[in-house]
Amino acid sequence: MRPVGPERPDREDPAVTSTTEPAPGQGRGEGREAPDEDGYGFPRPLWRGLARLPVPPPFSARTWRSPLRGRWLTSVFGLVLLIGLPIVIVTGFLSWLAYGPQFGQAIPADVGYLRPPPLEWPTSPSWLYRLTQGLHVGLGLVLVPVILAKLWSVVPKLFAWPPVRSPAQLLERISLLALVGGILFELVTGIMNIQYDYSFGFDFYTAHYWGAWVFLAGFVTHVLIKLPVLVRALRAGAPGRWLHDSAEQTVPEPPDDEAGHGLVATAPSAPTMSRRALIGTVAGGSALVAVLSIGRSVDPLRPLAFLSPRGRSYGTGPNEFQVNRTAFAAGIGPGVGDGYALVLTGGPAGEVRLDRAALAAMPQHTAVLPIACVEGWSTVRTWSGVRLRDLAAAAGVPAPANAFVASLERAGPFARVTLQGNQVLDPDSLLALRVGDADGGPMADLSLDHGFPARVIVPALPGVHNTKWVGSIDFRRA
Amino acid sequence: MRAFRRFYGEHPLHLLALLGCFALAGAAVLALWPNPNAVTIAIWFAGAVVAHDLVLYPLYALADRSLVLARRVRRRVSARAVAVPATNHVRLPVMGAALAGLIWFPTISGRAAGTAFFASGLPPTVDYVQCWLLLTAALFLLSAVLYAVRLGRAAVRARA
Numbered sequence: 295m296r297p298v299g300p301e302r303p304d305r306e307d308p309a310v311t312s313t314t315e316p317a318p319g320q321g322r323g324e325g326r327e328a329p330d331e332d333g334y335g336f337p338r339p340l341w342r343g344l345a346r347l348p349v350p351p352p353f354s355a356r357t358w359r360s361p362l363r364g365r366w367l368t369s370v371f372g373l374v375l376l377i378g379l380p381i382v383i384v385t386g387f388l389s390w391l392a393y394g395p396q397f398g399q400a401i402p403a404d405v406g407y408l409r410p411p412p413l414e415w416p417t418s419p420s421w422l423y424r425l426t427q428g429l430h431v432g433l434g435l436v437l438v439p440v441i442l443a444k445l446w447s448v449v450p451k452l453f454a455w456p457p458v459r460s461p462a463q464l465l466e467r468i469s470l471l472a473l474v475g476g477i478l479f480e481l482v483t484g485i486m487n488i489q490y491d492y493s494f495g496f497d498f499y500t501a502h503y504w505g506a507w508v509f510l511a512g513f514v515t516h517v518l519i520k521l522p523v524l525v526r527a528l529r530a531g532a533p534g535r536w537l538h539d540s541a542e543q544t545v546p547e548p549p550d551d552e553a554g555h556g557l558v559a560t561a562p563s564a565p566t567m568s569r570r571a572l573i574g575t576v577a578g579g580s581a582l583v584a585v586l587s588i589g590r591s592v593d594p595l596r597p598l599a600f601l602s603p604r605g606r607s608y609g610t611g612p613n614e615f616q617v618n619r620t621a622f623a624a625g626i627g628p629g630v631g632d633g634y635a636l637v638l639t640g641g642p643a644g645e646v647r648l649d650r651a652a653l654a655a656m657p658q659h660t661a662v663l664p665i666a667c668v669e670g671w672s673t674v675r676t677w678s679g680v681r682l683r684d685l686a687a688a689a690g691v692p693a694p695a696n697a698f699v700a701s702l703e704r705a706g707p708f709a710r711v712t713l714q715g716n717q718v719l720d721p722d723s724l725l726a727l728r729v730g731d732a733d734g735g736p737m738a739d740l741s742l743d744h745g746f747p748a749r750v751i752v753p754a755l756p757g758v759h760n761t762k763w764v765g766s767i768d769f770r771r772a
Numbered sequence: 773m774r775a776f777r778r779f780y781g782e783h784p785l786h787l788l789a790l791l792g793c794f795a796l797a798g799a800a801v802l803a804l805w806p807n808p809n810a811v812t813i814a815i816w817f818a819g820a821v822v823a824h825d826l827v828l829y830p831l832y833a834l835a836d837r838s839l840v841l842a843r844r845v846r847r848r849v850s851a852r853a854v855a856v857p858a859t860n861h862v863r864l865p866v867m868g869a870a871l872a873g874l875i876w877f878p879t880i881s882g883r884a885a886g887t888a889f890f891a892s893g894l895p896p897t898v899d900y901v902q903c904w905l906l907l908t909a910a911l912f913l914l915s916a917v918l919y920a921v922r923l924g925r926a927a928v929r930a931r932a
Binding site: 333334335336405406407408435438439442445446449452459460461462463465466468469471472474475476478479481482483485486489490491492493494495496497500501504505507508510511512514515518519541563566567571575578579582583586600601602603604606608616617618619620622623743 | 863
């Protein structure tokens, strides 16, 4: 810890005195930073001429007053995003894989070469999709304050004058459209989608998927170009060079760039906040979002998500848990159980029909499994019913390559699904008939909204693929 | 190499990284292009940038500027020393409320209440505006309590 006290701003510190005189490794002297001695590229006279024009705010450098902006501060936010955003990106692509692209079920289905490497989605651990998708949505939300702070910290560059000084800068600024546009588009569409706001009018999955690739292009390139800058800035600020100042002691970082394109204010206001306080504020914002989001995934904490549609509790009974598609929306009436018989096909003996009494007479298996939605919310229940592999055996296909499950629902986008072989054969994969809470409470027949007479529940499978109101299962050998 | 840098303004690897970016982003755009909604998606993409850079940012920057100016005026008009600056005790709860209001705007505004009801089966009986206002009130209350504590400590310190 450095000593802190009122005498600090006056102490002999090259990093502070360099506000007037560049220290070694800062500013003009650095070969890797300045492409040429002046930072200009072709056509030099044009950019030089532009730079000499007097420009009004927000293009004049004097617009930017905050004494906090600088490479170190931006690099702190950048480092958090460098760690956090890859997790959001990877879990997003994992969700695409979890939908079963080999059966054409991932959305969008036809993506050519722009797809993650193939992966047979596992059934273990059962909380896998709950974790990956909870992270994708939850971490994405938690990073919103960091992203906003990062954009705030670099906003002088948006209005920098001259707008570019070289072909390199021109191309880099165009690539920033992919980066900034990509992250904002992904946030806006994602945040709207988890709140059932579809007013954008296009298919969410398709737009979010392709937006992710555009963002990924911008993100990887930005990291490649800026990582050396980030490392240098954090090294120069280590350990906590800028963290210990109080608001009164806060001085601008040393100038970082050629005039007009730096982050550091040329005419700084008096500080109203220390860097420590600003970073704490952003962290506090992330913590607030985390507190308001965690209840979407953790049942006892659900009331904390009081601003989310999935923060509402249904009650405490066996069937009182989150509904993603009501029987009404699916066009399923209360008479669905009358004369119900599950149809199993694919075996050598042809069709096998099992009514609900026959299903209930088969060996029953109970498993505590989460059900997790692509929207990031999840809940854990106790499910009881017939193992899918027992049904496969009953149909005469004991080792199916996959199984095609069809709901009695006619029109919904998820009324039919193909399950992988491992998803059919997992001992906890069930055609559930009964359900209860996760704490050993009483069990009851599935309610109509939860898929009565019978529904599929498979460990680690995205929620919508756990077909409700199952009418038939076709077990396929290959 | 030197001539390249004089012309381009950066190391050739910089150009290589950017060409990679444009190739990948271009491939994604081309793959999406046959989609009948491609133009709408592109408009939302550009709109997100405009909405942040030219609407949201100027709005919050101006709002914050007013707070900073108020602070400056206070220090000009009154000779009394500032025991504890109040600026951040206003700024932070405003930021928290604005952040929550921004992220959960679709729910708070009720614009998606119909589709949420259709999906979940829960009737739209919750007044989300009230929930958000209560959160806002809680943030300001917390900030005010902290401010009072800091004022008290400053007064004790001044007396000592």
